[in-house]
Amino acid sequence: MASRTDTQSPELHVADSHDLIRVHGARENNLKDVSIEIPKRRLTVFTGVSGSGKSSLVFDTIAAESQRLINETYSAFVQGFMPTLARPEVDVLDGLTTAITVDQQRMGADPRSTVGTATDTNAMLRILFSRLGKPHIGPPSAYSFNTASVRASGAITVQRGDRTKAEKATYERTGGMCNRCEGRGSVSDIDLTQLYDDTKSLSEGAFTIPGWKSDSQWTVQLYAQSGFVDPDKPIRRYTKRELHAFLYGEPVKIKVNGINLTYEGLIPKIQKSFLSKDKEGMQPHIRAFVERAVTFTVCPECDGTRLSEGARSSKIKRISIADACAMEIRDLAEWVRALDEPSVAPLLAALQQTLDSFVEIGLGYLALDRPAGTLSGGEAQRVKMIRHLGSSLTDVTYVFDEPTIGLHPHDIQRMNDLLLRLRDKGNTVLVVEHKPEVIAIADHVVDLGPGAGTAGGTVCFEGAVEDLRAADTVTGRHLGDRAAVKDEVRKPSGALEIRGATTHNLQGVDVDLPLGVLCVVTGVAGSGKSSLVHGSVPAGEGVVSVDQSPIRGSRRSNPATYTGLLDPIRKAFAKVNGVKPALFSANSEGACPTCNGAGVVYTDLAIMQTVATLCEDCEGKRFQPAVLEYRLGGRDISEVLAMSVSEAEEFFAAGEAATPAAHRILDRLADVGLGYLTLGQPLTTLSGGERQRLKLAVHMGDKGGVYVLDEPTAGLHLADVEHLLGLLDRLVDSGKSVIVVEHHQAVMAHADWIIDLGPGAGHDGGKIVFEGTPADLVATRPTLTGEHLATYVGA
Numbered sequence: 170m171a172s173r174t175d176t177q178s179p180e181l182h183v184a185d186s187h188d189l190i191r192v193h194g195a196r197e198n199n200l201k202d203v204s205i206e207i208p209k210r211r212l213t214v215f216t217g218v219s220g221s222g223k224s225s226l227v228f229d230t231i232a233a234e235s236q237r238l239i240n241e242t243y244s245a246f247v248q249g250f251m252p253t254l255a256r257p258e259v260d261v262l263d264g265l266t267t268a269i270t271v272d273q274q275r276m277g278a279d280p281r282s283t284v285g286t287a288t289d290t291n292a293m294l295r296i297l298f299s300r301l302g303k304p305h306i307g308p309p310s311a312y313s314f315n316t317a318s319v320r321a322s323g324a325i326t327v328q329r330g331d332r333t334k335a336e337k338a339t340y341e342r343t344g345g346m347c348n349r350c351e352g353r354g355s356v357s358d359i360d361l362t363q364l365y366d367d368t369k370s371l372s373e374g375a376f377t378i379p380g381w382k383s384d385s386q387w388t389v390q391l392y393a394q395s396g397f398v399d400p401d402k403p404i405r406r407y408t409k410r411e412l413h414a415f416l417y418g419e420p421v422k423i424k425v426n427g428i429n430l431t432y433e434g435l436i437p438k439i440q441k442s443f444l445s446k447d448k449e450g451m452q453p454h455i456r457a458f459v460e461r462a463v464t465f466t467v468c469p470e471c472d473g474t475r476l477s478e479g480a481r482s483s484k485i486k487r488i489s490i491a492d493a494c495a496m497e498i499r500d501l502a503e504w505v506r507a508l509d510e511p512s513v514a515p516l517l518a519a520l521q522q523t524l525d526s527f528v529e530i531g532l533g534y535l536a537l538d539r540p541a542g543t544l545s546g547g548e549a550q551r552v553k554m555i556r557h558l559g560s561s562l563t564d565v566t567y568v569f570d571e572p573t574i575g576l577h578p579h580d581i582q583r584m585n586d587l588l589l590r591l592r593d594k595g596n597t598v599l600v601v602e603h604k605p606e607v608i609a610i611a612d613h614v615v616d617l618g619p620g621a622g623t624a625g626g627t628v629c630f631e632g633a634v635e636d637l638r639a640a641d642t643v644t645g646r647h648l649g650d651r652a653a654v655k656d657e658v659r660k661p662s663g664a665l666e667i668r669g670a671t672t673h674n675l676q677g678v679d680v681d682l683p684l685g686v687l688c689v690v691t692g693v694a695g696s697g698k699s700s701l702v703h704g705s706v707p708a709g710e711g712v713v714s715v716d717q718s719p720i721r722g723s724r725r726s727n728p729a730t731y732t733g734l735l736d737p738i739r740k741a742f743a744k745v746n747g748v749k750p751a752l753f754s755a756n757s758e759g760a761c762p763t764c765n766g767a768g769v770v771y772t773d774l775a776i777m778q779t780v781a782t783l784c785e786d787c788e789g790k791r792f793q794p795a796v797l798e799y800r801l802g803g804r805d806i807s808e809v810l811a812m813s814v815s816e817a818e819e820f821f822a823a824g825e826a827a828t829p830a831a832h833r834i835l836d837r838l839a840d841v842g843l844g845y846l847t848l849g850q851p852l853t854t855l856s857g858g859e860r861q862r863l864k865l866a867v868h869m870g871d872k873g874g875v876y877v878l879d880e881p882t883a884g885l886h887l888a889d890v891e892h893l894l895g896l897l898d899r900l901v902d903s904g905k906s907v908i909v910v911e912h913h914q915a916v917m918a919h920a921d922w923i924i925d926l927g928p929g930a931g932h933d934g935g936k937i938v939f940e941g942t943p944a945d946l947v948a949t950r951p952t953l954t955g956e957h958l959a960t961y962v963g964a
Contacts, residue, residue: 187264190231190566190597194260198225198854199626205615207231209264210564212588212598214611216644217629218886219858220621220845223601224570228270230257231599232568235268255781266597268566269557273574276541276549280353281315284544285494285537288555293520294537295345298490300513302483307343312483312490314352314475316344345480345490350468354475354538357444359436361416363462367405375404378439379458386425394425395432474538491538497931498524499533526558530587531580534674534695534931545880547575547694551584558587563595573604574883577693577912578957581606603886605648609634616644621859622813622845647887652894652915654943654962659686659901659921665706665875672704673697674935682706684875684906686921687897691911691954692938695930698910702877706908713873715881720852720860725756725767729810729848732838732867737830738821742806745825746799753806759796761787791849802826810849814838817848837866840899842892858884875906882913894919914961917954918943925954 188209195203200222207213215223237254276287285291295309302312310316322339346352361367369375371393374383381388393400397414398407407415418434443459467473474481474491481491485508493501502524508517527533530551535544544552550572557567572588573581585607592598592612600607608614614637616630629642637645662685670678675697682688690698706712720731729735739750752759760766764784768791771781783789790797790807797805802825812820818835821828838846841862846855855863861884868876881897882890890913897919900907909916917923923946925939938952946952947959 189264190266191261191263192226192230192259193262195226195230196258197229198222199622200225200230200258201626203617203626203628205628205631207597207599207615208613209266209597210592210595211612212592212600212610213613213615214608215599215601215615215617216603216608216886217617217625218621218643219862219884219889220856221617221619221625221886222627223617224856225626226615226617227568227599227601228272228570230259231262231265231566232268232270233257234259234262235265235566236270238265239267266564266566267562268568270568270570271550271553271557271572272568272570273547273550276544276552279542280355280540282541283494283537284535284539284541284552286315287541288523288552290520290523290537291494293516293523294490294493297513297516297520298483298485300516301485301508301510302490303485304483306479306483310345311343312345312476312480314346314354314480316342317346317348317351318342318344318477343479345476347468347471347475347477349470350475352475354468354471354473355465356468358464358466359439360462360464363458364435364439365404368403370403371398371400373403379454386428387430390425391423391430391432392435395423397432494538495536497533498527498535498537499931501537502528502533522559523555526555529558529583530554531576531583531694531930534929534934545575545699547571547573550574554587557591564597566597566599567591569598569600569602571602571884572600573602573607575694575880575912577691577954578606578914578961579953580694585610603884605887608637608644608648616640616642618643620845622847622850624845643888644886647891650887650891650915651962652918654918654947655921658942658944661686661922662906665906667701667705670701670705673700674931675700675704676935678705678935678937680924680937680940682908682924683922685901685904686906687901687919688906688908688922688924689911689917689920690908690924690926691917692926692934693930693953696926696928696934698926699879700935701924701926702908702910703879706875706877711873712875712877713868713871714877714879715865715868716879720855720864724851724853726852727810727849728814728838728843728846728852728863730756731852731863732834734831734834734848737828737834738806738809741826741828741831742799742801745801748799752796752799753792755791759792759806761791761793763787764791766791807849810847812848813844814846814848815844818844834866834870837869838863840869840896841866842889842896856884858886858889861885869900874904875908876900878907878909878911880911881909882911882916890915914958917946917958918962923954925952927952927954 190207190209193204203226215227217223233254234257237256240248240251240254276282295312298312299307299309319342324335325338327334327336350356364378365375366377371389376389383389392398392415397418398411416434416436418432420431420433423430423432444463476491481489483489488504496504502521505517505521505524510517527535532548532551572584576584581604588598588600589610602608611634614632614634615628616637617627618625618629619642630637630640630645638648639645661683664681664683667678667680667682678701690702692698703714729738739753742753743750749758751757755766761784763786764770768784768787768789769781770784792807797807799805802820809817814835818832818839820826821831821835843859843862843866861881865881881893885893894915897907911917920943923939923941923943924937927934927936927938939946939955943958946955947962950956950959
């Protein structure tokens with residue numbers, strides 16, 4: 170055996186000198202020539218107010234360039250199948266390592282995607298049941314609700330030497346999909362009374378579907394002139410044959426006013442035009458129509474399990490794969506641990522490790538059949554972390570985007586331990602975060618600011634946490650902030666009674682939510698807060714619900730289009746200049762023909778990065794030169810869209826440009842602290858906190874007496890939380906009732922009434938463990954929330 174001699178000298182090896190990530194001249198989004206050095210194999214926290222440039226530096230510069238460089242190592246052929254990434258706007262990036270990004274992007278809202286399919290846990294369970302399940306029903310695909318059973322037979326031609334011969338062949342594949350719901354677990358039913366008034370004929374305007382105008386050849390006239398039905402006969406008097414053709418007719422080519430169109434029954438047309446689209450991306454009146462017209466019920470055949478009868482019949486120790494997926498993951502982990510079968514030992518070990526990782530990360534209360542689209546941003550981020558916990562990789566850069574979102578103070582310590590564990594394995598951990606508890610464990614802190622948007626984008630501080638506390642930056646000044654418990658709380662004007670609530674893990678909860686006050690519902694993650702509020706507070710007239718669903722929008726979407734602000738602005742321009750409003754939309758008639766209103770021209774260079782150059786004709790203004798001749802208050806439309814919210818608020822307040830409808834929307838945007846945003850800034854460049862507040866501003870315009878907010882502090886800096894508390898107070902003082910699902914201690918301390926759920930998560934939660942004032946909660950400390958709130962306020 171060869172002997173080993175220690176060749177290390179006391180001097181530093183040249184390979185060990187690369188211990189910094191160097192960034193010089195970063196200009197991505199609002200960054201202003203940022204130059205910093207980040208220590209490797211350390212935990213660095215990036216902080217600063219929302220919109221100060223944290224994500225632009227960490228995600229859009231460091232992580233994006235690492236990913237681009239990795240992609241370039243593949244062959245040109247492989248790169249052709251990969252997204253082409255542009256090089257970030259930066260002069261020098263040195264010392265990069267492979268970056269693994271764990272962001273807050275919600276997991277796909279596809280109805281077939283579940284926690285089990287998203288983490289590959291279902292795949293392992295399917296193999297397990299295909300080996301040990303009794304009765305044996307087939308391969309792993311027989312247990313998959315995404316695989317349909319297929320059977321086919323026919324003649325095939327076989328060539329042997331010079332002879333060809335026809336042979337009969339049969340093909341069969343056993344899948345686990347329920348035939349009735351096609352693996353979705355629910356079936357949709359369309360309420361026909363919401364589609365038309367059956368006492369009227371088509372020519373009398375029977376359709377009640379939004380956007381279906383009587384003169385439209387694509388909708389109403391398509392049916393009226395189809396020849397399948399009598400347009401002058403009331404729908405209720407149709408014969409069976411006419412009604413079937415009207416509702417369920419197969420696609421067929423017809424001519425309407427000399428134009429070739431495809432006729433199909435009303436039900437399939439509605440399903441294609443409305444139900445196949447993402448509900449959150451619809452206009453409010455269209456979304457309201459879909460919610461009225463379509464009801465989803467649990468599939469009666471598979472009872473919501475998504476699986477065929479065969480897949481449900483195969484069991485291991487009296488447990489089917491449907492039962493296993495419905496268990497809480499911590500219970501499933503114990504069931505798997507009890508299985509002793511040497512023939513599948515490696516599979517059981519891998520499955521056990523994955524399930525234990527769920528429990529360790531604080532997600533043991535989830536079930537594998539939970540739809541992925543229903544996870545909160547924080548839960549989705551932690552689910553993505555699962556695959557990295559047991560990884561043997563070292564010297565990797567892990568990039569996290571606010572990993573504590575959605576976490577109770579009790580759970581934050583567990584997350585901190587995970588971040589430190591990743592660092593201690595020799596990895597570089599970069600965290601964008603606002604919570605003081607996470608900032609406190611950092612080896613190095615980078616504070617960006619001083620403001621947001623154009624007022625940010627510079628490094629205000631970098632160094633140790635202790636030095637940040639003494640630094641004169643927004644974060645430094647607010648790091649020690651503690652909201653005090655109010656001496657006097659508001660008296661409720663009434664109560665919203667909830668009786669016998671059993672949604673998800675709620676255990677027959679009876680509670681009165683006080684009205685006319687600021688009521689905070691809290692508890693550890695998975696204790697049943699959202700189930701209580703969203704599942705039991707009746708939606709409808711008078712209730713405005715602002716959840717955590719993300720804002721969707723392309724590069725063409727901006728605050729003006731998203732909030733509806735552009736409509737009154739376009740009408741004001743049109744009225745003053747005597748032209749059509751459509752001219753003042755960059756997505757319509759007024760668009761520059763060269764760039765189609767995008768402001769930039771994209772040149773596709775196949776596997777090389779796509780080059781975006783400023784449009785030479787409109788100089789990035791997005792409009793035709795003729796449109797820019799029209800003015801309102803001395804400004805053209807491109808100049809108005811380049812204004813900040815604060816400037817526009819002043820501009821539309823008085824004089825020729827006075828537009829009350831626009832001013833009301835701008836007031837709401839300023840109220841939520843977005844006065845610095847420019848009206849035409851693409852939504853794709855907004856931070857998570859900015860998007861959350863933009864959505865809040867839109868909903869503040871809804872008419873309602875009860876506001877239900879789900880974690881409004883998500884993505885907000887300590888200084889912004891103070892601003893939010895002022896906004897909540899103004900809402901309550903104006904006569905509204907505000908119910909907030911929240912973990913942030915500042916919001917709890919500021920509440921008039923607290924309802925605490927617990928004591929644990931999943932089946933250990935679902936009960937009311939405290940209801941009363943924050944002062945009572947701090948004084949008695951009966952729950953985990955009470956302990957943490959008392960520590961926070963220094964009681």
